[in-house]
Amino acid sequence: MTFDLISNLALGLAVALTLKNLWLCFLGCLIGTLIGVLPGVGPIATITMLLPITFGIDPVGALIMLAGIYYGAQYGGSTTAILVNIPGEATSVVTTLDGHQMAKQGRAGVALGIAAIGSFIAGCVATIIISALAAPLTAMALLFGPADYFALMVLGLMFAVVLARGSVPKAIAIILVGILLSTVGTDLESGEERLTFGWTEISDGLDVAVLAMGLFGFAEILRNLEISQARDVVRSAIGNLLPNRKDFAQSAAPIARGTLIGSILGLLPGNGAVLGPFASYTIEKKLAADPTRFGRGAIEGVAGPESANNAGAQTAFIPLLALGIPPNAVMALMVGAMTIHGIVPGPQIMTKQPNLFWGMITSMWIGNLMLLVINLPLIGLWVRFLKVPYRLMFPAIILLCCIGIYSINNSPVEVLMTAGFGLFGYAVVKFGFEPAPLLLGFVLGRLMEEKLRQALVISRGSFMTFIDRPLSAGLLVVSVITIVLAVLPAIRKGREEVFQEAD
């Protein structure tokens, strides 16, 4: 077992350490950070925008680069959270609390430094967890029948409901809308066109990148334009980058706890990773000798959540790689990216393309190292970048988005559709829904319908198959418990409190 692990990692290193792949990993991290640093551009928009860059590259290299873009964007978001107090995405909301305070006190460098170091340690641990868990999980996946897959995805969506902000009915409804959108296009079994209204452009179905860019790229810009653009870029000196001995002593335990919490939550289907930073922050505050320091620049409040964030961001790859089920919206987009490169995520990757699988996993570790090396010396550059006024930034983002979407299929119609989904996404947010569960529902919807149909064909139309199979029955029971708990008033209150921490 351990020997397997080592030989697998060795195979991965052999792939990831080639000059070309190292370069791609570096490039991905760098460009990912560059775009991710832009305020209001989260990992989803970043990946969609940069997807066409990877087109000319072989699948292994492309995936390594995309993974680099992903955690580069993730780290870029933290940089923005600390320096400008604008979180790039939900998971870096917590970082703004103490990180920005530290920055205001002239300790931006230390905050960024500890975030990078914490993320690196978390990334190392998460990489080992992925390598250790991937093989057993993949073996387990072979036991999964269509009914079990269906039940697992139901569970994932239930988790997404619990983890979404706002009311439970709204979260369920918006996931259903996502699934409905996934049915647009030609039905795979009968060849009939569904919900296309005779429009041939969408007979192949909606593209996940188009939907994601509209919902997360454009709608985000529209919302940013409404808020007054008085950005609070840190004016005081960045200060020392390396934390001193006291900082390290204070951060060591939070980093360890954050890594553990983030790794476990990242494994959960339905965007468990988003919970990691919140949970870590709450725990650190509870454990602290002097909780009043939190919110006023406590280094533990940066070290813990940032570690949890990065650990969760990486272990989220496990459900995708081992089971082929994306646990959150970013991973949903990775499915789209993989499909473009002709890779079908799932248990068969590890057996059929071990070099791709292990190469990508080891490149994550190398990527984390690179982030540390790239980011710390370049912080001055990011600061200058952040001072570019938003009035110039957003037209540039719009142009890059347009070029990105056009280049995926060389289709002007898809650009038009993205604009439509931008308006749709704006409405979704204005009506108090969250766009992330919608995207997850969209990606899982297609898979769910396929598995549902397969399961019912096998069982000759009996729904009992979902209850007779122990795996599927167990997963469905957990789903029901999850949703019941979410509706119970006591838990609901707790759930609100966790998210309120950020407000």
Place this chain on the structure above:
Amino acid sequence: MSQSPNRRPWAGSAVDVAGGLFLLAIAALGYLGGFNLPVGHLSGIGSGLLPKTLAVLIAAFGILLIVQGLLGQGPALERWAIRGPFFVLGAVVLFALTIRWGGLLVAGPLAVVMSSLGSDDTRPTEIAIFAVALTLLSGLLFKELLNLPIPFDPLGLIPNSLTQAYAGAKAGIAGLFAALKGAITR
């Protein structure tokens, strides 16, 4: 909480009611779009089963939200901006309409300038220079470095002499590009 300070005549939640109506509209669209599809039976699910079931469920949640919004309390509906969405999304539409015909050279500056009108602190000269610079830069990046098949100047707007000068310069630095590209795509 019983007395809201800003004297709203109706205590319900406008966001929930509007959200419910929004869901009803989506459900109606979904149901109509799958209207003629067969539902099938359980051992052979038809293509229409899922869209129709989903539409019904979404409609149910829509009604639930409307009732909840009418009875309960909650936030009012946020104001919708007109200017931002109009110019920003309009810029995207403009890009889509002009990219094939005029290439990046036309679509790029159009999209940048049009979207910039969505913000009220845009400065004319600044954005004009920025639009041109950005278009040329992205042309260089996506066309030359990444070789994406996006049209750049199908109308031949750039004068011949300039194109030739560029071709000469390009030949000069072709070695550099080849080395870079080799490093990226090998």
